[in-house]
Amino acid sequence: MTITYREALREALREALTEDERVFLMGEDVGAYGGCFGVSLGLLEEFGPERIRDTPLSESAFVGAGIGAALGGMRPIVEIMTVNFSLLALDQIINNAATLRHMSGGQLGVPLVIRMTTGAGRQLAAQHSHSLEGWYAHIPGLRIIAPATIEDARGMLWTALEDPDPVLLFEHGSLYNVPGELAADAAAVDIDRAAIRRAGGDVTLVGYGGTLRTALTAADELAADGVEAEVVDLRTLRPLDEDTVLDSVRRTHRLVIVDEGWRTGSLSAEIAARAAEAALYELDAPIERVCTAEVPIPYAKQLEDAALPQAADVVAAARRAVG
Amino acid sequence: MWWPRPGGRWGDVADFLMPSLGADMDEGTILEWLVKPGDVVHRGDVVAVVDTSKAAVDVECFTDGTVEKILLPVGEKVPVGTPLAIIGDGAPEPPQAVTKPEPATKPQPLASPPVRTFAKQAGVDLAAVHGTGRGGAITRADVEQVLAPRARRPEPAGVRVSPYAKRLAGELGVDLATLPGPVLHARDVHAAARQPVQAQRPQAERPQAEQSMRQTIAALMSRSKREIPHYYLSITIDLQTALEWLHEYNRGVGVQDRVVPTALLIKATALAAAKVPALNGHWVGGAFRPGDGVRLGLAVSLRGGGLLVPTLADPGALALNEVMRTLSDVVARARTGRLRSSELAPATLTVTNLGDLGAESVQGVIYPPQVALVGFGAISKRPWAVGDLLGVRPLVTATLAADHRASDGAIGARFLDALDKLLQRPEGLR
Numbered sequence: 001m002t003i004t005y006r007e008a009l010r011e012a013l014r015e016a017l018t019e020d021e022r023v024f025l026m027g028e029d030v031g032a033y034g035g036c037f038g039v040s041l042g043l044l045e046e047f048g049p050e051r052i053r054d055t056p057l058s059e060s061a062f063v064g065a066g067i068g069a070a071l072g073g074m075r076p077i078v079e080i081m082t083v084n085f086s087l088l089a090l091d092q093i094i095n096n097a098a099t100l101r102h103m104s105g106g107q108l109g110v111p112l113v114i115r116m117t118t119g120a121g122r123q124l125a126a127q128h129s130h131s132l133e134g135w136y137a138h139i140p141g142l143r144i145i146a147p148a149t150i151e152d153a154r155g156m157l158w159t160a161l162e163d164p165d166p167v168l169l170f171e172h173g174s175l176y177n178v179p180g181e182l183a184a185d186a187a188a189v190d191i192d193r194a195a196i197r198r199a200g201g202d203v204t205l206v207g208y209g210g211t212l213r214t215a216l217t218a219a220d221e222l223a224a225d226g227v228e229a230e231v232v233d234l235r236t237l238r239p240l241d242e243d244t245v246l247d248s249v250r251r252t253h254r255l256v257i258v259d260e261g262w263r264t265g266s267l268s269a270e271i272a273a274r275a276a277e278a279a280l281y282e283l284d285a286p287i288e289r290v291c292t293a294e295v296p297i298p299y300a301k302q303l304e305d306a307a308l309p310q311a312a313d314v315v316a317a318a319r320r321a322v323g
Numbered sequence: 324m325w326w327p328r329p330g331g332r333w334g335d336v337a338d339f340l341m342p343s344l345g346a347d348m349d350e351g352t353i354l355e356w357l358v359k360p361g362d363v364v365h366r367g368d369v370v371a372v373v374d375t376s377k378a379a380v381d382v383e384c385f386t387d388g389t390v391e392k393i394l395l396p397v398g399e400k401v402p403v404g405t406p407l408a409i410i411g412d413g414a415p416e417p418p419q420a421v422t423k424p425e426p427a428t429k430p431q432p433l434a435s436p437p438v439r440t441f442a443k444q445a446g447v448d449l450a451a452v453h454g455t456g457r458g459g460a461i462t463r464a465d466v467e468q469v470l471a472p473r474a475r476r477p478e479p480a481g482v483r484v485s486p487y488a489k490r491l492a493g494e495l496g497v498d499l500a501t502l503p504g505p506v507l508h509a510r511d512v513h514a515a516a517r518q519p520v521q522a523q524r525p526q527a528e529r530p531q532a533e534q535s536m537r538q539t540i541a542a543l544m545s546r547s548k549r550e551i552p553h554y555y556l557s558i559t560i561d562l563q564t565a566l567e568w569l570h571e572y573n574r575g576v577g578v579q580d581r582v583v584p585t586a587l588l589i590k591a592t593a594l595a596a597a598k599v600p601a602l603n604g605h606w607v608g609g610a611f612r613p614g615d616g617v618r619l620g621l622a623v624s625l626r627g628g629g630l631l632v633p634t635l636a637d638p639g640a641l642a643l644n645e646v647m648r649t650l651s652d653v654v655a656r657a658r659t660g661r662l663r664s665s666e667l668a669p670a671t672l673t674v675t676n677l678g679d680l681g682a683e684s685v686q687g688v689i690y691p692p693q694v695a696l697v698g699f700g701a702i703s704k705r706p707w708a709v710g711d712l713l714g715v716r717p718l719v720t721a722t723l724a725a726d727h728r729a730s731d732g733a734i735g736a737r738f739l740d741a742l743d744k745l746l747q748r749p750e751g752l753r
Contacts, residue, residue, distance in 0.1 A: 201608035228608075251609050253487050253509060284487040284509045323508055 006176040008153035026053035027079030063089035070112040080116040097166040098141030109164045119172040119210045126296035131260040133170045134267035137238040144237040146170045148212035150180035155189030172210030194244035200228030203254040208234035211258040218314035253284035254321040263291035288317035337386045338406040352400045433460035496539035517669045536629040552727040558739040562717045568749040586647040593639030595741040601730045602695040603671045611729040620670030623657040631657045633666040684720040694729035698722040
C-alpha cells in the first residue's frame with residue numbers, strides 16, 4: 001500500500017482514537033480545518049468535537065490542559081502547530097511535564113504525547129523554520145522521537161502513547177507529502193533503537209527526521225564512487241541509542257553527522273562527543289558534522305538552500321573522512 | 324628582507340632565505356651551493372639546490388647583487404625562512420676606522436612603543452624578531468610568536484596519526500615512526516603490517532628484531548582469535564597412490580630435482596583453493612573479498628624461534644618441479660632473512676606443515692585478514708580400511724581452520740574433499 005507520511009500519521013491517530021477511549025487530540029485548527037498540515041483532516045467528522053478539540057491560540061494554556069488531562073488519567077495527544085510555537089509552552093513542557101514524576105516521588109506521571117512540525121526547507125523564513133528538537137533532547141524526563149519513514153510515522157504514535165511519561169514527536173515539515181510503501185499489517189514500532197537504513201563499510205552517516213533523506217541521497221552518490229556509506233537513522237533523540245551509532249563507527253571507523261540543528265551545542269555535538277568518549281580509538285579520521293549554517297534561516301530560496309545541510313555537503317564531508 | 328646596513332652607508336643587502344617550495348614544506352636542506360662569496364648574481368639565477376625531503380629543487384635568487392656571505396653549510400636542515408646567505412650590492416665595505424660604528428648606531432628594528440615595552444617586559448630581544456608589519460615593523464604578534472611559537476602555531480610535528488591507526492599499530496606491532504606522513508590512517512598501518520618487519524634485518528639487530536617478530540605474531544594472532552570466529556574441519560587422506568606416483572617420478576629425475584611430498588601437498592592446496600574461491604581471499608571492512616588468483620602463504624618456522632610467511636605466487640600454475648624449486652629456495656632464504664619483496668605480498672590463503680616434527684594435525688590460527696588456514700600433519704603409516712580389508716597406508720591429516728564470517732562448514736568440507744580428490748590423482752599435479 002502506497003501512502004504519504006501525512007496519511008501514515010493520520011492512520012496512527014485514527015488507530016489510537018479507535019483503540020483507546022482515553023485518547024483525544026487537541027491543538028490549533030486540528031478540528032474544523034483538519035490541522036495546519038492536514039494531518040487530522042476528517043477526524044473531527046469521524047470522532048466528534050469531544051475527541052478532536054480545537055483550542056484557542058495559547059500554547060501554554062492547551063499544553064497545560066493536556067498535562068492536566070494526562071495527570072487525570074487521559075491519554076492526550078497535543079498538536080503544536082510547529083516547534084517554533086512550542087516556545088510559548090516551554091514552561092509547561094519543561095517545568096511541569098518533564099518534572100512531575102520526579103517531584104512527586106513517582107506518584108504522578110504525565111502520559112502525554114505532543115506532536116509538532118519541525119524544520120526548514122519550505123521558505124517559511126526565520127521564525128517558522130527552527131529545528132529545536134535537539135534542545136528538547138537536552139531535558140531529562142522527556143522522550144524525543146523523530147519518525148523519518150512512513151513505517152515510523154505509522155507506528156511510533158501508539159508506542160509513544162504507551163509510555164507513562166511525556167513523549168515529544170517531531171514531524172519534519174518536508175516529509176508530509178513523501179509517499180512510501182506501508183505493509184497492510186503495519187503496527188506499532190519500538191521507540192528505543194536507532195535503525196540502520198543502509199548498510200556499508202566505509203563511513204557512517206548519522207541522520208534523523210528530515211536529514212535521513214539527505215544522508216541516503218548522499219550515500220547513493222558515494223556508492224557511485226565506490227564509497228559504501230552506512231546510514232543510521234537515530235529515530236529516538238532522547239534517550240540516544242548510542243550503541244547502534246557506535247557499533248556502526250566500530251565497523252566503518254569514520255563518522256559524519258547530519259543535523260539540521262545549528263552546530264553549536266547541538267545534537268550533532270552530543271553524538272560527536274559520545275563517539276570521542278567511547279570510540280576514539282576506532283576513529284580513523286576526524287568526525288565530520290554537516291549542520292545548518294549558524295544564521296537565522298533565510299527566506300530566499302537560494303539562501304535557505306545554502307544554509308541547510310544538502311546531500312552534496314554530506315558527500316564532501318564523507319569524502320574528507322574517507323580520505 | 325631589506326635591512327639598513329651598518330657603517331654609515333645605506334647600502335642594499337638582502338638575506339637569501341630558505342624558501343617554501345610547497346605548502347607542506349616546513350624545512351629544507353642545502354644540498355649544494357652553486358655560488359660562492361664574491362660571485363655576482365642576478366634575479367632568477369639558480370644559486371643553490373635544496374632538498375625538500377620530497378625532491379631536490381633548484382632555488383633561484385630574487386635580487387641582483389653580490390654574494391657576500393654563505394651562512395648555511397651544505398647538509399644542514401633548517402626551517403623555512405632561515406637566512407642562508409647574504410647578497411649585497413657589491414660595494415666595498417667602508418673603512419671601519421673612519422666611521423667606527425658604535426653599538427648605538429646599530430639599526431633599531433622598527434617597532435611601536437607598546438610593542439617595545441611588551442618585548443622588554445617579556446625579555447625578548449627585538450633584534451631577533453622577524454617583523455611582519457608594515458615596512459617590516461615588528462608587531463606584538465611577532466613578539467608573541469617568538470615567545471610561544473608552539474602554542475601559537477601548532478606545527479604538525481612530522482606525522483599525524485588517527486587514533487584508530489595508532490591503536491592498530493600497537494596491536495599489529497607496526498612502528499609508526501617508519502611510516503611516511505603527513506597523515507596516517509588505518510590503511511597505512513595495515514599495509515605496513517603486511518610487510519614483515521623482520522624480513523631484511525641486519526644481523527646485529529637480531530635480538531630486537533626477534534622481539535618485534537614475537538610482538539607482531541602476538542598482535543596478529545590475538546587479533547585473529549579475537550575477531551575471527553574459527554571453525555575447524557579435518558580429513559584423513561590416503562597418500563598411497565600419491566607417494567607411489569611420486570616415487571616413480573623421482574626415479575626419472577636427477578637427485579637435485581627430486582620432489583618431496585610437501586611440494587605435492589602445496590600444489591594440491593593451491594589448486595583446491597582455486598576450486599573453492601570462498602576460502603581464498605580477505606575479510607575486509609565487514610565483507611569477503613575474493614583473492615585475485617591464489618597467493619599461498621607458507622608458514623616457515625625459524626630456527627631461533629618465530630615464523631615467517633613468505634608468499635608463493637600461484638603455485639597451482641607451476642610445474643611440480645618448479646614448485647619444489649621455489650619451495651626449497653624460499654624456505655632457505657626465509658631462514659636467512661633474505662626474502663624478496665614479491666614474497667612479502669599479502670597471501671590469500673596460508674598453509675602450514677608441522678609434519679616434520681611428527682605432529683599429527685594442526686588446528687591453525689588464521690592469519691588476518693585471510694579467511695582460512697590449511698594445516699598438514701605428519702605423513703605416517705597407519706591402519707586404514709581399504710575396501711573391506713584393513714591395510715597399512717601412508718596417511719596425512721589435513722585440517723582447515725576457516726573464518727565462519729566468510730564461509731560455512733559446507734564450503735570448508737568441499738575444500739577438503741577437493742584436496743583429497745586432487746591427491747588421489749597425482750598425475751594431475753605434475
